[in-house]
Amino acid sequence: MSERKVGTINNGVVIDHITSGKGTEISKILALDSLKSFVVIASNLDSKKSEKKDLIKIEGKELSKEELNKIALISKDSTINIIRNGEIFSKYKVQIPEIIENILICNNPNCISNIEKISSKFYCLDKNKVILKCHYCEKKQNEIKIK
Numbered sequence: 001m002s003e004r005k006v007g008t009i010n011n012g013v014v015i016d017h018i019t020s021g022k023g024t025e026i027s028k029i030l031a032l033d034s035l036k037s038f039v040v041i042a043s044n045l046d047s048k049k050s051e052k053k054d055l056i057k058i059e060g061k062e063l064s065k066e067e068l069n070k071i072a073l074i075s076k077d078s079t080i081n082i083i084r085n086g087e088i089f090s091k092y093k094v095q096i097p098e099i100i101e102n103i104l105i106c107n108n109p110n111c112i113s114n115i116e117k118i119s120s121k122f123y124c125l126d127k128n129k130v131i132l133k134c135h136y137c138e139k140k141q142n143e144i145k146i147k
Contacts, residue, residue, distance in 0.1 A: 007040045013063055014081040015056040015071060020044055022075045023054030029070045029146055030058075037061065049077070066103055072096045073104070073144050076130060096127045104132070105145040111137040120147075 018026060023041050032039050038059035047053040054075075063071070063080065071078055072094035082090045102119040113120045113136050121135035131142045 007038065007057060008086065009038060009057050009059040009083050010086050012037070012057065012059040012061050012083050014083060016053070016079045016081060017047065017049060018054035018056065018078050019075040020050070020052035020054055023056055025074050026056060026071055029074070030067060032056070032058065035061070068094055069097055069100060070103055070146055073100070073130065073146065076127065096124050096130065098124055100124065100132065103147055105147055106134045106137060106139065107141045107143060107145065108134065108137045108139045111139065113137075
């Protein structure tokens with residue numbers, strides 16, 4: 001197995017260990033196509049933890065709590081590397097929060113959160129399988145729709 005360099009960044013973030021095939025989805029929710037900075041999106045890289053992974057490097061970007069929550073919901077095993085002066089400043093694994101507010105759409109079309117202009121709210125029932133329950137209609141959901 002040969003190591004490949006996919007560009008270095010001085011200050012920013014590297015999202016690593018993204019579930020293979022989910023890098024594009026994360027790119028969309030982070031609106032990376034609208035950034036003017038250096039961005040690398042790599043797919044199907046070899047991984048020691050799983051067979052394949054995706055990876056995203058973003059120069060000059062800091063991730064908000066909402067963005068981290070979205071990443072965790074899409075790819076729960078991702079790691080975040082904060083880069084400062086070309087070195088890893090900090091590294092941590094994303095975590096699905098117990099309560100997820102205003103970033104998801106309920107799968108139940110009759111849910112009040114889809115009819116009224118109110119913030120969505122979900123409870124995480126199972127972080128491994130990513131099973132959520134809507135606060136309003138109480139419907140369990142394992143397929144997520146991010147706003």
